[in-house]
Amino acid sequence: MVQNESTARYDQPKSGKTLNGGRKEGLLQVGVGRAIAHHGELLQGVFEGEDGRLHRGLVTLPLAARKSTVTFWPNGEGAIRCRPANRKKAARAAALTFNHLGYSKVGGDLTLESDIPVGHGYGSSTADVIAAIRAAAAAAGVILRRSTVCKLAVEAEEASDAIAYGDQVVLFAHREGLILEHFGGEYPPLLVVGFRIGRARPIATLRLPRARYDGQEIEQFRVLRGLTSHAVRQQDPRLIGRVATASARISQHHLAKPRFEAAVKLAEEHGACGIQVAHSGTLLGVLFDADERGVAARAAVLAETLGQAGFLGIMTFTVNVDGTLLQ
């Protein structure tokens, strides 16, 4: 069995086959791919690309504690079957990946195991798709570039997120699968208390209308992008918290979360850096500086307060902290 995720790297096949170099009859192995969840975004909006045009883009907040594991079992020629059967996008992603690698008419079985809740903004669907792409690549004995993984993911499901980039902070055009800006570093160390707005029902992300931002918001996004760059360079959780709160505030004008201001107030009272949301989901996260003294205790107090206030799905996790480094 071959694993393919960034924790386990494998050499290219010794045969020296070139990718995309005509149709392959090469033997496929059993391949496993994994992908982590996310907890919504630190930033989402529209941003100028190098072409001078505006692109929808986001900075993902990774959630390494939840993941999707996909295994591909080759089975001659034909179709790719999927278990559970309703994950058609994952099957499609695997097929696109084989096609990209030059294999035709690959048949086999794809099994998905995931502990990511569906429909709240944890990126369950994208995690399945990216794990499936990695599983297909592993089956072919190759590792794909992250940019290729993202492009295939967007092709398979119309929109993706940047979890393929792991610990690297990128501004990602999620509907095009392009990097708008690579911030050149890891996430600042964060401790996050995540939760959901009570009673909110799951959301099918792609069916949401796209936000139409006004001129003021579009120019404000530049400033948030600049501050993200500084925060990553300086590894400053306080500044990334400012970015997230401002982005969440703008999001309130488009997909308002009930009790948002109450949550902001709680965050402030507990000495947090800021608050982030899933821009197309029901999640909120209070961001703490993971390196600050006494932070675990303050986060625990906040988690309890949130529970008493009726917020659901409370989950504390870390981002880029020694012991739970993203790979």
Add this chain to the structure above:
Amino acid sequence: MSGGDDFLTTYETPRLARLAPNLFAACFSLMKILPARFMLERAQAAGRLQPGGPVAETTSGTFGLALAMLAAVRGFDLTLVSAASLLDETLRRRLEHLGAKVHVIDDPEGSGAQSERLNRLKEILEDCPETFWPQQYDNPDNRLAYGRLAEWMTRTIGRVDCLVGCVGSGGSLCGTGSFLREVFPDLTIIAVDTHRSVLFGHAPGRRLLRGLGNSIMPLNLRHEMVDEIHWVGAFPAFASALRLHHDHALFMGPTSGAAALVAAWYARRYPDALIGVIMPDEGHRYQHTIYDDRWLAVLEGWPIVVPHEPDTLTQVEARGESEWTRLFWDRKALRTMLEAERGA
């Protein structure tokens, strides 16, 4: 950012000068390119300006130069209306070399001929109704253009505790300030004006320091954003510009001198605060004035010893050209401030 005029973006991208450990200056070659380009592009996007179409503005300063540079590169048909006392020969020639039509109105008393200039502009607009008038004083796109400067500041400085800038139209200070306040609600905003400018309540009068201040009230100035107002006379502004050049080899205009004076004082006073200061243009236009010792020597009252700190006022009050004063404005509307004074 398209076409062959990308080099103009370097004019609107400031260079960083760290004047003190906690003081970051955004030094522009010509800041006004930023709002001028933004306004022209928004007008084009909204269909109010056609490619190669007519543009007219009344200006005597750097905004006219910025428009003329953009018009030259992008092929707009630009008319500028100015007054004889405000437009020096060098600038007029430069504008004309850039292809702008320049209407100069005589004003023997040196009044600036504000209303005559506006009347002439209105005639131009009536003769040719498809003319686009950028209206930098009142057009909200002027402020909106400064998202780019606020981005530059967050990228280079990160957290900003205090923003210092001159006020002419109010676009740069209030635009940049509003974007920064979204992420730093406690940001202190310090406006720099000069005596006998109406912006913060002085009666209009003759001003020796040009480029900041105004004799009419622009909508782009949002008084209720301003924490503190400084009135810097022409002489401390000139002296500060000369000192920037002498001490830092920064060759900037006199309004940059005024802003730097105030910002450096604030930086000394609050060593833990991070301060961003906007410096709008370079010294080239002032070679024959503030950078010419003979020009300075005939000014009555020059030279001066630059004050170490401003006089703190308790009410709006104009002083002489060698003085530097300040007043806590406390984010009030202009009317609120003036009514409170009348009541007091």
